Structures are given as structure tokens and as C-alpha cells.
Amino acid sequence: MLSKSYKRSLVIGLLLLAAGFYAMSMRPTLKHIRGQTMGTTYSITYTATPFSHSSDDIKKKADILLEAVNDSMSTYRNDSELMQFNRSEIGKPFKASDELVDLVERSLVISRMSDGVYDVTVGPLVNLWGFGPADADKQPAANAANASSSDEQKAPEFIEWMLKNYPAELPSDEDVAAARAKVGYQFVIADTRNNQLTRNKDVFVDLSSIAKGYGVDKVAYMLESEGIKSYMVEIGGEVKVGDPKPDGTPWKLGIRGPAMAGNKPALIVALERQALATSGDYLNYFEVDGQKYSHTINPKTGHPEMGRLAEVAVIHDNVAEADALATLFMVLGDKEGLKLANREGIAAHFTYHTDKGYETVNSDAFIPYLPKQN
Template structure:
């Protein structure tokens, strides 16, 4: 099983999408279907959480059980390529491989490393797939929570080793080189990649209406069971219950949310959140509570949401405006949460008000 950084997922499911179900960061409004519609609900465990898929009016040429098997097989393949919890996964074999020597890797792994390096550059280092040892040091990986916060010396020692600048990727053929003994952790982008892989399975089989979700990261196409655009509610980052901050309509696009409000611990009165800034090696201390990104691919939305969450509201909004990204942020304030939206996100808010 592929288990990433410990981001708990709260799930409430109702019978066949009659009301809504809650997953980390978003609320899905899925209403009862009209008699003429055929709706398939497919789900199962993956990546330390569950996948949930809604297919509306599937083509007559595909078989439901066969489709479920293909989807499960695709997600097993993602696990075997990118899991840090499977000792013999492709990623872990690379992490144990030679330093200073190019290693042949699969196209999928090369694609996600290339995207990760791109987001690393665009975010000035706020997104870094070599950050795993720092996450573990702070107790948010496989290792237990430390009894005391890591020392400055421990953090500095890891910072001297880590960094995406240690990676060199060649394409066609795909080869990846570590110039230092860094270890890759794709936890902040692989769930989004898994969503994309499942969406591609559906589209290759002619499915024109679907919602695919893994751990709150999602991608949609076409119409929901009522024949309308998929309507997704961005969740207010509160611990008690599920509250919609704002609903948005997205069809043909992907969405991911990043936040630190549910996964943290306290030591000596200090709150340590699970999101680690790879630039200074410490948990985030700013007031940005959650970031939602809408993009064409779920992998990009997933990685960008993490990057902007690390950058903070001001720098994150500057990145969004510079690149035309659809970004919605909730910032902690004395009165609750202040919403901030990029220019590219405004059309989604305007449609939600109609």
C-alpha cells in the first residue's frame, strides 16, 4: 500500500451520491440521478486512503467488473512505481541506487519527476521531492513523532544534503541521476498523478462523464448524474464538522487542496504542522490555512497546491497572478478565515453565485 505523509482523510459517504460526501479539502455535491441515467460507483483502497469514482452513462461497450479490475491494476502500477512504503518499488530502488550515475527509469516516473522539478523552479524551491528526510525528522513520515523538536544542528545537516538541484533528468531515453545521496519522496504529487492515470483509463474506454477522486484530489469530465457540471464545495478549514466555504463548478478540469489544519502535533505549547518548508527545514508558521488549485492535470494541481501552501499567501498569490493559475486561499485571521482568490479563479466564484 502506498502511504504518503500522514494527512488524515475524513470520509462520509451516502447511498449512491444522493447528497454529498466529504473528503479532505473539498465537498462533492452529487445529487440523485434521473431515471434515464446509468451511474456506476467504483471505489477501493489505494495510497493509504481510498479512491472514489463516479461514471455517468458509461458506454455499452465496457464491462463494469472489467473496468474496476483495470483501474485497480493501474493504481497498483502507480504504487509499484512511486511508493516509499514498498521496499522494491521503482522509486525505492532508485533511492538505493548509485550516486553520480544515470539510472534508467520508467516513462511515468520520469514524467512526474520532470513536473516536480518544473514546480520546484517555478516556486523558488518551495516544492521539493527530496524533502522526505526532513518530514521524517519532524515525525510526519514513517518514523514516530519525536519527543522533542529536532535541533538546529540536525536540521542543518539534512539541509546541506537535500535539494532538487542534486537531480539531473534526461528524456528519451529516460535516465535520472543523483549528484548527491538524496532520496525522493513523491507524496505531495503522486495522488494527483494517480487520479490522472485513472482518468486516462476512463477516457481511453470512451467514458465522457466522470469524477475521479483519491484522498481529496480530483478530476472531472462532462456532466454529473443530473446532467449539470460537476459542482465541488471547497471546505472551510475547521476541525469540527464539514462546512462549505464556497462551491465551484468544474468539468473537464482537476482540483487539489493542501492545508495543515488537520495533521499536526504539539510539544511544549508549540504547534508543529505536517507541511515542512524545504528551504529552511521547519514546519510552516504562516497564517495560510488551505490552498485550492484548479488545473488541467491533477498532478500539477496537487504539486502547485503544496508549493503555494509552503510559500504563504502573499508569495503564493504573486505566483498565481504571474502564471495565470486558478488559486483560492483561506488565510487565518482574528475573525476566522479571509478568502483570497487569484484573477484566474474569479470566474469560478462568479459562476457559483448564479
């Protein structure tokens, strides 16, 4: 017969063993979610215990948020809030959601900062060159991609649609001049106090260069509100990360580089609670007579920008502005872009074409993110 002391020790041992198993079962792990939105894919990786923050629940909330962004800001949906504004009466205030007014105002800030090199009303030129929603009703419904989505992220049927619908001939100088006449950020007023937007000219606001990043920010904010602090949210290559991973290491993100040699990124940066956005001349383009024409349109010239700059990556506090700044720098080029980045304290990594291949240059604010040399 077992003694009382032995029984007591056995019970205590079993309780300790059970507590150990419970502690192991509650250890934080990484959960993964994937889906489709804005004509591309999204992924969410977050830290949670096995029995908390169900992946199905988080995905449902993310899908609802992203669908709301599309309904509000997409130029590929004729009934979106943005498209209703683009058809609104000239000079008459348009009552809009605070989210749309806020994002238009943030776009206007960057438009003013760049003196219109980045212009939120570039839509007519984007449409003219075949990168916009002019024929959105003819596109495969689930794959109407934003201008910054890479070909490898688009469904095959959308790539087929692009090949058929990109212009076989270039727009005439007269067409370009007519489209440029409808571009001018200064004709858009965002009244954030009264949640109103006003067009003082027949301009077309296009948020494609910022809305995808805004979607990432919205999902990241949702995770934070759910008590999830360690995460990585990505939509079409634009990324926001939170606190470090469960093992205490920061999130490491690859800047692939335009050469795309194999699958090895050209540069890896370690980030905590920051955003990374990338734009490049290889991401979306068409060819006519062997000449490539990029989706990045220069509002000043009315033509696609296919200069020396091949790619730019921007690190920022939020993805929306990083997304827009990456587009701005692609238009400015590496030399003028570097000057602006240093003047404004923006962390930017520029990759440009040379006769020998590619070279890179970094703004002062980006240098701390470079890997430490041993």
C-alpha cells in the same frame, strides 16, 4: 375474430412499447466505485448505460493502475522503483520507467519555478519531522499514508501508530541542518529522452506531494480510453472530472475550508474536464507542548510551515500539478503565493488565519470559478 388491421396495430404497439422499455433501460446513469489506495480511499463516479462498462471491470482496472503507481513511486515501499533510485549510485544514470521520469521532471519544473520553495528532494526533512517513510516497515502495511492524507481518511490503527511514532521532542538545530544539507532539486537530472534519472548528490526524492494526483490522472485517462467521458475520480480529496453528468449539469465540488463548521463546504465550484487539489495546515500535524507542526515542510528553513495560510485550493488541467502547486502555495503563504499564482496564471483560492477567524483571497484565474452573485 380480430381483424388483420387490428392485429397489425397491436403488434406495432407492442413493438413500440418494447422499444420504449429498451430505450429507458439503455438510458445513461451514474455508477459508483470505492476502494483503498496510497493509505487513503478512492472513489470513481462515471456515466454508463446499465449494461455497459461493468463496475467490477472498471474497479479491477483502476486497482491495477493504482497498484502500479504505488510500486513505482511510493516511498513507503522499499522495493519501489523510486526507492531503488534513491539508493542508486551517485552520478550513475538509473534506467527508469517513462512514467517515473516524467513525474520527476514535472516535479523539477515546479521546483525550479519556485526557486526551491517546493523541492522534490525534501524527503530527508519530511522523514526528520516524522511525516515520512523512515519507519515505514513498522507501519500498518495497508495504511502507510501519504503526508497529505487527512486524519479522517486514515484507518484507526494508522492514527494510533502516528500518535505513538510522531516525535515527542522536536529535532535539534543540528539535525535540521544535517537534513537540509541533503536537500537540493538541482542535484537530480531527469533525462526524458533516454528514460534515465541521475542523482549527483546523496539526495532523497519524495513524490508524495504529486503521486496521489498522478494516480487520479491515470485513472481518469483509463476511463477516457474506455470511452467514458463523464466521470469524477477522487483519491484522498484530490479530484478530476470529465464531461457533465447525464442531466447536463457540471460536477460541483466543495472546498470545505479549515473551519469545517458542520459538513457544509465553504465554497462550491462547478467544473468540467478539470482538476481540484487542496492542501491545509489542519490535514496532518502533530503537537508538542501545545504547538502544532504541519506536514508541510519549508525546504528553505527545514521546519514545518505553520504561518498565516490555513488552506489553499488549486484548479488545474491535471491533478498531479494541482497537487504539487497546492503544497507549494502552503509553503509560500497567501501573499507570496498570490503573487506567484497571478504571475503564472494559476487558479488558486487562499484561506488564511486572522484574529477574527478566516478570510479568503483569490488569484485572478480563480475568480471565474466563484459562484455568480444574484
